[in-house]
Each structure stands twice: as C-alpha cells, then as structure tokens.
Amino acid sequence: MSLTGALAAAILRNQMSTTMNPAPNLAQRPPRSPRARLGGYVILARILDKGRAELAGMAGEYKYNNPIDRHWFRFTGITAAALKAELATGKGDGEILTWVEAQAQPKRAPWEIQQWSAYHNERGPDGDVETLVFFTERVGAVSKTREDIRTWFDCLDLDDHVTFGGKA
Amino acid sequence: MKAPSLNQETFNAAISASTQPVLVDFWAEWCGPCKMLTPVLDELATEHSGKAVIAKVNIDEAPELAARFGITSIPTLIVFKNGQPVRTLRGVQSKAALAASLAAAA
Numbered sequence: 001m002s003l004t005g006a007l008a009a010a011i012l013r014n015q016m017s018t019t020m021n022p023a024p025n026l027a028q029r030p031p032r033s034p035r036a037r038l039g040g041y042v043i044l045a046r047i048l049d050k051g052r053a054e055l056a057g058m059a060g061e062y063k064y065n066n067p068i069d070r071h072w073f074r075f076t077g078i079t080a081a082a083l084k085a086e087l088a089t090g091k092g093d094g095e096i097l098t099w100v101e102a103q104a105q106p107k108r109a110p111w112e113i114q115q116w117s118a119y120h121n122e123r124g125p126d127g128d129v130e131t132l133v134f135f136t137e138r139v140g141a142v143s144k145t146r147e148d149i150r151t152w153f154d155c156l157d158l159d160d161h162v163t164f165g166g167k168a
Numbered sequence: 169m170k171a172p173s174l175n176q177e178t179f180n181a182a183i184s185a186s187t188q189p190v191l192v193d194f195w196a197e198w199c200g201p202c203k204m205l206t207p208v209l210d211e212l213a214t215e216h217s218g219k220a221v222i223a224k225v226n227i228d229e230a231p232e233l234a235a236r237f238g239i240t241s242i243p244t245l246i247v248f249k250n251g252q253p254v255r256t257l258r259g260v261q262s263k264a265a266l267a268a269s270l271a272a273a274a
Contacts, residue, residue, distance in 0.1 A: 075198065106231045111240050116198045123200070 021092045023056035024049050030160035034153045039097040040113040042120050043072040051087045075116055077105035124151045143168035169214040171222040175230045184251035189273035190221040194244045196228050201260045202243045208263050220270045249273045
C-alpha cells in the first residue's frame with residue numbers, strides 16, 4: 001500500500017472510530033441494567049445495547065424487542081424496526097435520545113416519563129397465574145434462596161449477574 | 169359495576185348531560201396506584217348507581233383531555249357538577265374520601 005493509501009485508510013479508520021458507536025458484545029458482558037435511565041426512561045439504555053449488539057451479530061442470548069422492551073415501544077409509539085434502523089446509523093445514546101424525543105407519539109411530558117419509569121422500576125409479576133409461575137421458575141433457575149427478588153428488574157439484574165459468573 | 173370509559177368524543181356529552189355529580193378518574197395502564205384504585209371505583213359506581221356517575225379517562229387514549237384539565241400526575245380524580253369541575257383529588261383515595269367528595273357536590 002502506498003503511503004497515500006495507508007494515510008487514507010488510517011484517516012478512514014479514525015473517522016469510523018469517532019462516528020460509529022461501538023456495539024457491546026453481549027456474549028462477554030450483559031447489557032445495561034433495565035434500571036439505567038436515558039432521558040428519564042428506564043429500559044431504553046438496555047434496548048439500545050441489545051439493538052446495537054444484534055446489529056453487530058454479538059447479542060449472545062439477549063433478544064431485542066422482548067416483552068419488557070415492548071412496554072417502552074408501546075409507551076413511546078416508536079417501533080422496534082424504526083429504532084433499530086436508527087441504531088444502524090451508528091448514533092450514540094444522546095443522538096438516539098434526541099431522535100426518540102422527536103419521534104415519540106404521543107409526546108410525553110416529563111412527569112409521564114418519570115411516573116412510567118417509576119412504575120416499571122417497581123413492577124412485579126402482577127398478572128395471571130401463568131405469569132407468576134413463569135417469574136418464580138425464572139428466579140428459581142438462578143437462585144433457590146433469593147426471596148428478595150420481587151420485580152422484573154430485580155429478576156433481570158440477577159440473571160445478568162449470574163450469567164456472567166456472579167454468585168446469586 | 170364497572171366505571172365506563174370516556175374519550176375525547178364522548179366526554180363533553182357525558183359530563184354536561186348529567187344532572188348528578190360525575191367523578192372522573194384520569195389513569196393509564198402504566199400507573200400502579202391507578203390499578204389499586206380500580207376496584208374502589210367499581211364499588212363506588214355500584215353503590216352510587218342512580219345518585220352519581222363514576223367514569224374513567226385513559227390519558228394515553230385521550231391526551232387532549234389530560235391536557236385540557238391540566239393533569240400532571242395520575243391518578244387524578246375530578247368531580248364535576250353541572251358540567252364544571254368542582255373538586256380535584258390527586259393520588260390514591262379511600263372509598264370514603266371519594267364518597268364524601270361526591271356527597272359534597274350533590
């Protein structure tokens with residue numbers, strides 16, 4: 001490669017490293033906790049990690065647009081496909097948040113986002129018997145003694161911790 | 169008796185047509201305290217049948233109504249008399265407190 005070609009390649013690599021948002025490898029570490037907030041929203045930061053990882057083929061066992069993610073998609077009126085297409089452009093969290101705020105329908109007031117996030121932060125398996133059984137079995141699969149695990153976020157955090165070598 | 173749901177199209181007629189006090193609960197699916205209030209409102213609707221109207225507005229389905237009444241947290245309950253709001257209650261309320269608000273507006 002000529003000196004000019006090598007220089008051009010180096011410049012291109014440098015540009016890519018500063019403009020593309022690197023995808024997390026979810027086979028090596030978990031996505032951010034569902035409790036991590038972005039723009040006041042719980043769940044969103046985790047969705048972004050899973051979406052970026054899936055685009056890069058590094059999602060491991062994690063699923064983008066799973067049932068918990070869908071609560072966020074319903075609340076904002078944004079589709080999983082539209083967000084994924086936006087992630088594919090390489091935007092960082094702040095740029096994605098700006099896009100989310102522009103796209104969300106209906107437009108949410110800060111108090112709505114805060115109250116929605118607080119609800120999900122504390123939400124447990126409050127549905128039917130099948131949901132309760134599913135929750136109990138999922139917690140039971142990683143710990144037989146953690147009776148403090150009461151919410152879906154507790155369950156996800158524990159599962160992430162144990163999946164990557166932590167002790168329950 | 170389940171409290172009926174009102175929306176942008178049905179709200180004005182339901183509120184202004186009633187000669188009885190109308191208690192409207194502004195709520196959403198993602199509101200835990202709202203879910204706690206649901207059975208209380210259903211009981212109240214049964215017990216006050218013929219004396220008052222108990223209704224609900226899902227703010228996700230009727231954001232215009234939430235904006236019109238300045239809702240900034242849910243649950244918010246507004247008592248209407250002759251089509252006008254006469255009392256606003258924010259947060260979970262006991263059945264007794266709601267019954268007292270309706271009695272005061274009767």
